Amino acid sequence: QLQLQESGPGLVKPSETLSLTCTVSGGSISSSSYYWGWIRQPPGKGLEWIGNIYYSGSTYYNPSLKSRVTISVDTSKNQFSLKLSSVTAADTAVYYCGRSLAARIYDAFDIWGQGTMVTVSS
Amino acid sequence: EIVLTQSPATLSLSPGERATLSCRASQSISSYLAWYQQKPGQAPRLLIYDASNRATGIPARFSGSGSGTDFTLTISSLEPEDFAVYYCQQRSTWLTFGGGTKVEIK
Numbered sequence: 001q002l003q004l005q006e007s008g009p010g011l012v013k014p015s016e017t018l019s020l021t022c023t024v025s026g027g028s029i030s031s032s033s034y035y036w037g038w039i040r041q042p043p044g045k046g047l048e049w050i051g052n053i054y055y056s057g058s059t060y061y062n063p064s065l066k067s068r069v070t071i072s073v074d075t076s077k078n079q080f081s082l083k084l085s086s087v088t089a090a091d092t093a094v095y096y097c098g099r100s101l102a103a104r105i106y107d108a109f110d111i112w113g114q115g116t117m118v119t120v121s122s
Numbered sequence: 123e124i125v126l127t128q129s130p131a132t133l134s135l136s137p138g139e140r141a142t143l144s145c146r147a148s149q150s151i152s153s154y155l156a157w158y159q160q161k162p163g164q165a166p167r168l169l170i171y172d173a174s175n176r177a178t179g180i181p182a183r184f185s186g187s188g189s190g191t192d193f194t195l196t197i198s199s200l201e202p203e204d205f206a207v208y209y210c211q212q213r214s215t216w217l218t219f220g221g222g223t224k225v226e227i228k
Contacts, residue, residue, distance in 0.1 A: 037217075047158075047166065047209055049217035062216065063123075096165055101177075106213040108156035110177060112165035 002027040004097050004113035012091075012120050018084040022097030022113060023077075030055045030075045035100040037109060038071060038082045040093040048093075052105060053080055060105055087120045094118075124148055126210050126220035134228040141197040143223045145210035150190045154214040157186055157195045160222075161206045169208075170195065200225070 008020035022036070029036065038050040051061040053071045061069050070083040084091060094117050098109030125148040135141055145155065153173040158166035168177040170186035173193060183198040197204055205227050210220040 046221050047211070047219040049219070052217075060216070101168070101171055104213070106215075106217050108168055108171040108177075108211060108213065109166075110168045110171075112167075115165050 002099065002111055004099065004111060006095060006097050006113045006116040008116060008118070010117055010119060012087055012118060013122050014088055014120055015086055018082070018087050018091060018118055018120070020082045020095055020097075020116065020118070021079050022081070023079050024099075025078070029073065029078045029080065033103050035103070035105060035107065036073070036080050037098050037100065039096045039098055039109065039112075040091075041096070041115075042090075042093045050082065050084075050095075052100070054105075089120050092118065092120045124151060124212050124215050124218055126212055126218060128208075128210060128220035128223045130223060131221075132224045132226060134226050135200055136228045137200050137202055139200050141195075141200055141204070141225055143195040143197075143208055143225070145188075145193040145195070145220050147191045147193070147212060147214075151212045151214035153189045154212055155186075155188070155193050156211045156213070157184075158209045158211065159204075159206045160209065166209060197225075 003025045005023045012018045035052045037052040068085045073080040094115040096115045097113045099111040100107035101110045127146045129144045157170040160166045174186045207222045
């Protein structure tokens with residue numbers, strides 16, 4: 001069955017750029033039936049949507065993060081990626097990637113990666 | 123931004139009891155609401171989408187209702203594995219999540 005796996009550095013310095021990749025296995029990221037997204041969760045807190053991408057490269061971002069976020073897709077590698085620039089301690093969180101339930105820009109996520117903890121600290 | 127307010131923050135119940143969780147939206151979101159369950163150290167798990175549709179593999183004891191601004195997740199009879207944190211999420215205007223309700227063992 002479809003699985004998602006996040007990867008990337010667990011420690012990022014303040015003011016630098018956080019970079020993560022989500023690898024999709026057991027299915028194709030090029031399916032026209034889904035969108036793919038990033039969600040984060042600070043320690044002990046709730047969930048925050050970061051942004052979504054379609055296999056064509058169309059992107060949709062949380063307005064509160066839009067100026068710092070770039071999401072891209074590499075269909076040849078069956079991966080999509082997140083870059084978050086100018087990070088601060090407030091960006092410390094578990095970062096999840098997910099798949100939308102259907103081919104809707106904004107949707108529930110029915111499949112999630114296990115999450116990866118990213119700490120922003122010098 | 124559409125704000126989702128979940129109540130109560132914590133619900134203390136015993137196995138076998140009925141759990142009723144509330145999610146209120148700051149403006150109408152039609153039926154564009156989902157519910158998730160999250161256990162410690164795990165990713166969220168989709169339970170309900172579009173207010174009342176159970177996701178694949180979700181037991182029938184989980185049900186969702188509501189439309190507009192007021193929504194409810196009901197667990198008809200709590201099983202030991204149901205003690206967790208529950209989040210609601212709207213998709214009417216981009217995506218936002220509620221603050222969560224923790225269902226703990228009394």
